[in-house]
Amino acid sequence: MHQMIFVNLPVADLERSRTFFTSMGYTFDDRFCDGNALSLVLGESIIAMLLQRDFYQTFVPEKQVADAKTTSGALLALSADSRDEVDELKDKAVAAGATLGRTEDHGFMYGCSFDDLDGHTWEIMWMDQAAVEVGPEEFVKQQQG
Template identity: 35%
Template sequence: MTKTIFISLPVADLALSTAFYQALGFERNPQMSDDSGSCMVWSEAIKVMLISHAKWRTFTDRPFPAKGSAGHMLSLSLESRAAVDAMNAAAAAHGGTADVNPPEDHGFMLTRDIADPDGHMWAALWMDTTPPQQA
């Protein structure tokens, strides 16, 4: 089996969160999804498990993070600056928040931070991976 990271996130509205992540470019894996959770696939190695609050409670009694707080931020690399801008716009159009922090543009790298409907933070980033030219 390929080494894979499964990121589990508690969500208040499973349908809204599933639609949000689909709008960002994730694909829903129906074989690993049901009425209490959606497995959202970013790549072969990265999957996000959106889990209803009721199901989450079967895992832990720890409190849910307060909306607007930041316990972590995960980063997703994209193929272009335009893709970063498109993900930011999709977040705003589908129940999330765009630019929760000021965009960072360093020329060789662009980062725009978004939050999903429950406030989980993601950084959409593009980085120029072209090797520097030799003089």
């Protein structure tokens, strides 16, 4: 199966995007950054390629590039190690100019979402490891008695 994931996202302003994600604590792999693209490192094998809108268009010349501020085509969900980490990333995103989305708290699972400066929706979520191992429904049953 697959070893890595590269998510490609159109952005309006590369430097503004770099500033936004850097302020949240993320880094970039500058070997793969240039005037058209930024390589945003989200994890050991998770990369978001932030592509200048006109450059992104060259990959899909027969399609219109969606404006993520008005049209949703993807929800990008990233795991967190704790509930506190979810809140820390959310707070950093909002402080950097993101628009806060919804928050969900199911006890064993907690997450919140935000829209970045280009309107892409990111969700940061934590799930109790015990719920991951047995599945959410079984975990809830075990907790109820």
